Amino acid sequence: MAHAPTHTPVPMRATHMLAIASPAPDLLQFAREALWAAQERDLPLTLAVRAMPRVHSQLMGLDTMEDLTVFAERWNIALVPWRSQEDLEAMIGGWAVRPPAAVIVGNRRAHAFSHGLPGSMIARIEQAARPQRIEVMPDPNHESGATTRLGLAWRVDDQRPWYHAYILSAFAVSLVSILVRFLDGVVPAEGLVMLFMTSVVYSASAYGMGAATFTTLLSLFIFNYFFDQPRYEIALSSPADALTFILFLVVGAITSNLSGGLRRQASRAQRQAREARALFQLTRDIAVAGDTQEIFRAIVHQCNDIFECETTLLTPFTGGGRETLALASPRARAAALQAAYPPHSSLTQEDIEAARWVFSQGLPAGRGTSMWPEMQATFQPLETGEGTVAVLVLRNTAREIVRSAGFRRVIGSICRLTALAVEHSLRKQELENARVVSKTEGLRSALLSAISHDFGTPLASIIGSASSLISYGRSYTADVTTELLTTILEEAERLNRFVKNVLQMNRLEAGALVPRLQWADVGDLISTALDVAHRRLTQHEIYADIEDMLPLVNADFVLMESVLVNLLDNAAKYSPSETAIQITARRLGEDVAIDISDQGRGISSEELGAIFDKFYRARHRDRTVPGTGLGLAICKGIIEAHGGTIEALSEGLGHGTTIRLRLPVKTPDVAVTAEV
Numbered sequence: 001m002a003h004a005p006t007h008t009p010v011p012m013r014a015t016h017m018l019a020i021a022s023p024a025p026d027l028l029q030f031a032r033e034a035l036w037a038a039q040e041r042d043l044p045l046t047l048a049v050r051a052m053p054r055v056h057s058q059l060m061g062l063d064t065m066e067d068l069t070v071f072a073e074r075w076n077i078a079l080v081p082w083r084s085q086e087d088l089e090a091m092i093g094g095w096a097v098r099p100p101a102a103v104i105v106g107n108r109r110a111h112a113f114s115h116g117l118p119g120s121m122i123a124r125i126e127q128a129a130r131p132q133r134i135e136v137m138p139d140p141n142h143e144s145g146a147t148t149r150l151g152l153a154w155r156v157d158d159q160r161p162w163y164h165a166y167i168l169s170a171f172a173v174s175l176v177s178i179l180v181r182f183l184d185g186v187v188p189a190e191g192l193v194m195l196f197m198t199s200v201v202y203s204a205s206a207y208g209m210g211a212a213t214f215t216t217l218l219s220l221f222i223f224n225y226f227f228d229q230p231r232y233e234i235a236l237s238s239p240a241d242a243l244t245f246i247l248f249l250v251v252g253a254i255t256s257n258l259s260g261g262l263r264r265q266a267s268r269a270q271r272q273a274r275e276a277r278a279l280f281q282l283t284r285d286i287a288v289a290g291d292t293q294e295i296f297r298a299i300v301h302q303c304n305d306i307f308e309c310e311t312t313l314l315t316p317f318t319g320g321g322r323e324t325l326a327l328a329s330p331r332a333r334a335a336a337l338q339a340a341y342p343p344h345s346s347l348t349q350e351d352i353e354a355a356r357w358v359f360s361q362g363l364p365a366g367r368g369t370s371m372w373p374e375m376q377a378t379f380q381p382l383e384t385g386e387g388t389v390a391v392l393v394l395r396n397t398a399r400e401i402v403r404s405a406g407f408r409r410v411i412g413s414i415c416r417l418t419a420l421a422v423e424h425s426l427r428k429q430e431l432e433n434a435r436v437v438s439k440t441e442g443l444r445s446a447l448l449s450a451i452s453h454d455f456g457t458p459l460a461s462i463i464g465s466a467s468s469l470i471s472y473g474r475s476y477t478a479d480v481t482t483e484l485l486t487t488i489l490e491e492a493e494r495l496n497r498f499v500k501n502v503l504q505m506n507r508l509e510a511g512a513l514v515p516r517l518q519w520a521d522v523g524d525l526i527s528t529a530l531d532v533a534h535r536r537l538t539q540h541e542i543y544a545d546i547e548d549m550l551p552l553v554n555a556d557f558v559l560m561e562s563v564l565v566n567l568l569d570n571a572a573k574y575s576p577s578e579t580a581i582q583i584t585a586r587r588l589g590e591d592v593a594i595d596i597s598d599q600g601r602g603i604s605s606e607e608l609g610a611i612f613d614k615f616y617r618a619r620h621r622d623r624t625v626p627g628t629g630l631g632l633a634i635c636k637g638i639i640e641a642h643g644g645t646i647e648a649l650s651e652g653l654g655h656g657t658t659i660r661l662r663l664p665v666k667t668p669d670v671a672v673t674a675e676v
Contacts, residue, residue, distance in 0.1 A: 015044075016043050016044045017034070017038040017045050017104070018048065018104070019045060020117070021050070022050040022106055022115055022117050023064070023115060024116060025115075027049070027068060027106075028067060031047055031077070034047065037137070037408070037409070041101060044076070045078070046080060047078065047079050047080065048088075049079065088121060101134075101135070102134065102135040133363070133370060135363075136370065165203070165206070169215045172202050173196070173199045173218050180223070180227060196222075196248075200252050200255075202215075204252040205255050206259070208256045209252060212248075212249075212255065213249065216245065216252060219248070278302065278305075278414075281302060282298065282299070282418070285302060286417075286418075292425040295421050295422070296340050296422075299392075300313055300342065302414070306414070307407070308398070308401070312339050312341070312342065312347065313339070313390055313392060314340060314347075314390060314392075314393060315338070315422065316334070316338075316359075316390075331360065333359070337355055347393070355379055358381050359388050361381075363381065365378075366379045368397075368399070376395060378394040378395075378402050379391055380393075380411055392415065392418065458495040462488050465488045515556035516556045516558075517555060518555070519553075520553055521550075522550050523585070525561060526585060529564035529565050532565050540571075540578070541580040541581070542580075543581070545583070546583075546586075547585060551665050553592055560638070560642075563634075563635045566631040566635050568581070570631060571597075571598035574600035575598040575599055575656075579599040581598050582595070582596070582597040590665050591644070591664055594660070597657070597658040597659075599656045601654060602652055602653045602654050603652075603653070604650075604652060604653055608648045611632055635661070643663075644663040644664060645662050647659075
């Protein structure tokens with residue numbers, strides 16, 4: 001395998017696609033296929049067709065320049081007629097200034113009297129294109145089928161061995177000979193010879209003009225030798241014999257041409273159906289794919305099935321394959337190419353270098369192309385309007401497949417379709433990464449803001465009170481000393497709550513906070529929480545309304561206690577002094593509901609759903625009341641871990657707030673109920 005060079009001459013950027021052809025029976029179809037190939041690359045098409053007298057084209061049954069001119073005007077194709085080898089040389093000389101992206105050449109002429117391009121002309125085109133790295137593509141309309149010479153379809157199907165047609169044609173003549181043997185003496189000789197016409201028609205329609213000519217000669221020989229007078233002698237000198245021979249040949253020519261045309265149309269229809277089915281399957285798989293990896297998997301699997309090869313999709317990733325290089329230069333993106341699917345594909349260094357070249361230049365390379373054709377893999381760029389987004393690597397593909405016109409058609413459609421799908425998935429992933437990064441940065445900023453303010457304030461109070469006691473403690477009265485010590489204790493407890501909230505949030509996000517469930521009485525939970533938070537509630541009136549005979553709740557007592565303490569602390573912080581805080585516990589349907597209501601400033605309707613977000617207060621620069629903005633987020637995480645819900649209720653600013661948490665009712669065993 002050839003090594004991909006590190007420094008390869010970069011061809012000039014092509015601005016059009018060139019198709020060179022000579023008048024043929026399917027010239028319009030050739031123009032359609034060339035236009036399709038140009039549209040796949042978003043390039044205008046220049047169609048160079050050899051000028052031929054109209055009478056000559058009509059006698060040969062070829063498409064005329066008039067028909068082609070109408071088609072070119074309809075689709076904005078630049079039609080360039082040429083008449084001689086000199087005109088073609090002049091056209092090739094212009095490639096140095098305006099090189100085409102690719103050159104599509106029409107059918108090769110079989111001999112001097114048939115239509116098509118002579119082999120020497122095609123060789124000259126390939127020779128001129130090679131130094132400039134211009135891809136030369138065969139006739140995209142050519143399929144394996146009829147072999148045409150002198151305007152006649154000599155072989156209708158060239159997929160089978162040549163002798164197959166002659167053996168079966170001889171067998172058909174033998175069957176007709178047996179039938180003629182039984183009818184000899186009953187049917188006149190003129191009628192018997194016409195029976196052999198059936199074998200000629202069969203051979204011409206099934207195998208082409210070559211088999212029909214063989215059948216004609218064999219039929220006339222058998223009839224003349226076995227059934228014509230004098231028998232068992234060869235005598236083909238009468239005008240009737242010559243007329244019969246010519247008639248058989250004419251019928252064979254007409255039948256073979258009709259059969260060849262029908263087979264070409266059928267082959268084209270089958271090929272288009274296969275391609276449409278493959279593209280439909282790929283489109284459907286991409287449409288139903290749930291994420292980027294499923295899209296990549298669909299692309300690779302469909303290419304494996306269509307081309308019978310091993311496919312690898314390479315995309316520019318960084319950060320362990322999770323972040324795309326959205327803002328990087330094309331060179332950096334090419335350098336970051338790696339296997340997106342399958343993720344652990346074994347690519348050689350030569351494969352990687354070739355893929356990087358294809359990505360940066362937007363040109364195919366490898367087997368079946370003009371760039372490193374001796375490599376074992378074919379590299380196809382996936383391009384969109386914004387440039388190349390990925391590279392498709394097809395390994396172990398048969399040479400006859402990659403050199404066929406059908407491969408170029410199908411791979412062009414697949415590359416265009418998959419390029420859009422890959423670009424969409426990569427853009428979606430980039431947006432998701434940007435959203436995550438933005439959210440992470442916002443949370444990091446909020447955390448730093450919370451730490452700098454809410455951790456710094458209690459620390460300043462602790463340091464100030466402690467330093468005052470150390471420096472002037474002996475001169476302070478007992479009341480002042482007690483007040484300073486109380487400040488140190490309260491601020492230390494406040495700081496401790498902040499630290500616990502941060503640690504508890506980390507445990508929640510890591511999934512390490514697992515409730516230790518036990519049966520508990522709601523009244524006990526509320527009573528314990530009030531005892532813990534009593535120092536923070538001294539400036540408020542507390543009212544508790546607990547419904548009788550409430551069912552037990554299956555909960556982690558310590559975690560639920562911290563939830564209630566947090567909610568009570570919030571109610572106290574956001575309510576004016578001397579206002580009431582109401583605690584209500586009752587059964588609502590299949591849940592036990594606990595409401596904690598205050599008479600504070602309330603919450604606007606647009607903020608009700610956001611107050612449970614992490615650092616919500618910090619992000620909104622809410623510093624009128626100290627806090628990190630983690631308390632309600634932690635409460636929500638703990639309640640949801642218990643299978644419950646938590647919500648905020650408020651009639652608006654100035655109307656107070658109610659935080660309602662609901663825990664599902666479960667039925668404990670009788671023994672557990674008695675124990676509680």
